Amino acid sequence: MRVTIADVARIAGVSKTTVSRVLNTRDEVDHSTRAHVREVIDRLGYVPSSGAVGLARGTSRTVGMLVPSLTWPWMGEVLQGVVDTVEAAGFGLLLFTCNRGTDSVERFTSQVSAGAFDGLLAVEPEDTLAMLAALHRKGLPVVLIDDRGRHPEFPHVTAANREGGAAAARHLLTVGRRRPLVLAGPLRFGCVRDRLDGFEDAYAAAGCPLDPALVIESDFTEADGRETVRRLLSQGRTFDAVFAHNDLAAVGALAALRTAGLRVPDEVAVIGFDDIPMAGLMYPPLTTVQQPMREMGETAARMLLALLAGEELSDQSVVLPTSVVIRQSTAGA
Amino acid sequence: MRVTIADVARIAGVSKTTVSRVLNTRDEVDHSTRAHVREVIDRLGYVPSSGAVGLARGTSRTVGMLVPSLTWPWMGEVLQGVVDTVEAAGFGLLLFTCNRGTDSVERFTSQVSAGAFDGLLAVEPEDTLAMLAALHRKGLPVVLIDDRGRHPEFPHVTAANREGGAAAARHLLTVGRRRPLVLAGPLRFGCVRDRLDGFEDAYAAAGCPLDPALVIESDFTEADGRETVRRLLSQGRTFDAVFAHNDLAAVGALAALRTAGLRVPDEVAVIGFDDIPMAGLMYPPLTTVQQPMREMGETAARMLLALLAGEELSDQSVVLPTSVVIRQSTAGA
């Protein structure tokens, strides 16, 4: 059924060794022999069995990718960046989301021991960090795409969260907002503290320190963003801007402000973080701090491929720039 | 380094054959031998090499998934359904998006010949249908997650597009709309024709045939939905509802209507198709015909796994029900 290297060798009248060399090495084969073997390979449509190659070479030319969820709004972009890069390098991508308890985590780790992939890309491994650290110590190359934590022990790529927070602040100051509400993400995340620090410092530097009562921990969901803003308004709190630590919460803020009859951006300007695909489609279109998700995926993949090629990483930690995308939720009509 | 079956055999004082049997067969091994080997396996943390098992058995226990894009708004749901199902069955999922020309298509097909996976799940393979048909004829099990075409030659899962179109019509009739605009998708897609047929028939059955001038082919994008509605309004066309063949186009319609100063749903009701995650977050929240994307992914994966297990499919074609999710873009406040 399957065409094997033995078939090619027999038909070309050479040894399997020679066929293998034509396939894998650049020299050591006579020019005309090489051409002839090539011709037979093409004619037969021979493709080496990836399983056999992997077994003989001890590598799979496959990378694993572990994500906590595939339905988060920005995950598609990250994944697309990863897949494009990995495919272009001729590697396969094995996808895992061990999000169904101990069982699935165990199944995942056993795939590692099984040598199913040579290296791992992981997004935000909140509950799996210990496991990843263990695999990493055992020699598995790992690169984190790190939206949440601070994991100096791993090579990782992050967005410039601190600068992003500062840029959000400068933008709000530019449009004249002196009293912003901060809808922070969970404070246990490093990225959240960074965004907050950058934002606070920029406001302080402008001689306009934040009101601590207007810095609220939220949970990155639309529902909580909406509910939090509703509650603050009903308590009589006043603010002239909202800085949400992600776009989903910003969308919730938009809804609560609308319900309360407050005009955006005239009375309250709103800025989010991420620039998920729907941000520009909201009403009003949402100003936001863009994280270059696709580029983060590409960069992480390139780092992992470099590691697998035995190269040293010039930087263990790559920080990609964020940028403010100005739309009508802060900029007026 | 790696613990092999030979290590286990040596330490347990049995043959590799026996270890293999403990691993793979239910009987043929003495109870106490089995227990002892199990204990050694656990103690050593032995996991069979997936490459070696695959080579020896001729299968990879991996399924491939081919998607045209990872950034479409509903793709995450499909993927999550697939991954959950495939993982639970102990299979790996290899992800491909050969969307970069001939090169990447070739690379993909060679992965098939390489035996990198045992079966394939594919979403909407517009430009790759001929290639998939060829692989299918050569014996590769393929299941299509079929949002667009009509591909009777493959096992596939679809949503009930015709019924969905009819349900959209009935809903609009219920809220008193007699003169709807249809923002159709590309008419070359089977799903588009089905949605249109169902919608038209239901309106005709209500004694209210559609105005052909109000059935417009669009391209499933927000920009085109917006532009089309803008153009029709500027031409003086009147309609009291919009049925868009996907949510993105419906979101565009919402924007154009807002710009034109038309109130939704009072003056124009809007209904979409898909129920993508952002549908409920729009202003006003978008009524839409829901496709069960995650379930489609799960179902397709289950079908493929059944095929790989050598089972006959009871149905080559599975049609999952759609349902109207009523929100404020048709229902008033």
Next chain:
DNA sequence: CTGAAAGCGCTTACAG
């Protein structure tokens, strides 16, 4: 119930 041996399809020293 158990094991020796061949085989899956490659790669890679080693020898010439």
Next chain:
DNA sequence: CTGAAAGCGCTTACAG
């Protein structure tokens, strides 16, 4: 420049 042979880590008739 080329090939015979061993080896990668398993499974599976076959024999006992």
